[in-house]
Amino acid sequence: MKAITAPLSLLPTRLIMLDRDGxxxxxxxAYVKTINEFVVYPQAVDAIARLSRAGYAVAVATNQSGIARGYFNITTLEQMHAHLHxxxxxxxxxLDAVAYCPHGPEDGCSCRKPLPGLLYQLRDRLGLETLAGSWMVGDSLRDLQAGTAAGxxxxxxxxxxxxxxxxxxxAADTPVFDDLAGFADWVLE
Structure with a gap:
């Protein structure tokens, strides 16, 4: 539920939200529980950097139920995100912002994807009125559902x-890419 943000200046009006794991x-x-298990795809780092340099705000919306399950704590999660930044x-x-849901599937929160709460947190943190025109890029159906629910x-x-x-x-009309670099190539064409 907590949002971690990078310093913002002259925020772009275009937003690309990304799921994290996968x-x-x-x-x-078995969950990504330690900084050593947090293996970032090099192509993803490059894709985020290219999108950022092109004027997109890039943010992460991630379910992290491993916290609720006791597999790791918020300090460890924040270390992973600092490493990513x-x-x-x-x-x-x-990376303009990171929002995460620390709850388990049965906790009844409004932030766990497929609900759109994390995306609304990012919208509000980044000072946007709407998520229309933004993207939610994910590897699971719940990511796609959250994006659609948030507009x-x-x-x-x-x-x-x-x-x-x-x-x-x-959804058949959802664009599909091999990886985040493929998505970035397509958006930046």
Whole structure:
């Protein structure tokens, strides 16, 4: 539920929201619990930096139920996100905000995707009136559903659980990309 943000200046009006595990970094069915398990895809860092340099605000909306399950704590999560911010900055870009849901599936919160609460947190934190025209890029159906519910356009990547999501179910008009770099190439054309 807490949002972690990078310093903002002259915020772009275009927003791309990203799921984290499976889109930006390697996912794990056993959860990404430590900084050593937080393995960022190099192509994702480059894609975020390119989008940022092109004037897009880039933000992360991530379910992190491992906190509720006791697998890791908020300090560890914040270390992972600080590491991500540093990698993106080194590549010449920036991540404008990170919002996460620390709740478990049965907690009844409004921020856990597929509900749009995290996306609304990002909208409000970034001072936007609407998410219309923005993108929600994810590897799971719940990411796409959250984007649609918030008024954003959904996009699917095949990394993480994306190939399984593509094979099972997603809206036929949702654009699908091999990875975040493919999405960035398409947006920046």
């Amino acid at each position: 889109v930006i970094n390697q996912d794990s069915d 540093a990698q993106i900055a080194k590549a010449g870009g920036r 954003a356009r959904p996009a699917l990547v095949r990394t993480g659980k994306g190939a399984r999501t593509e094979a099972r179910c997603y």
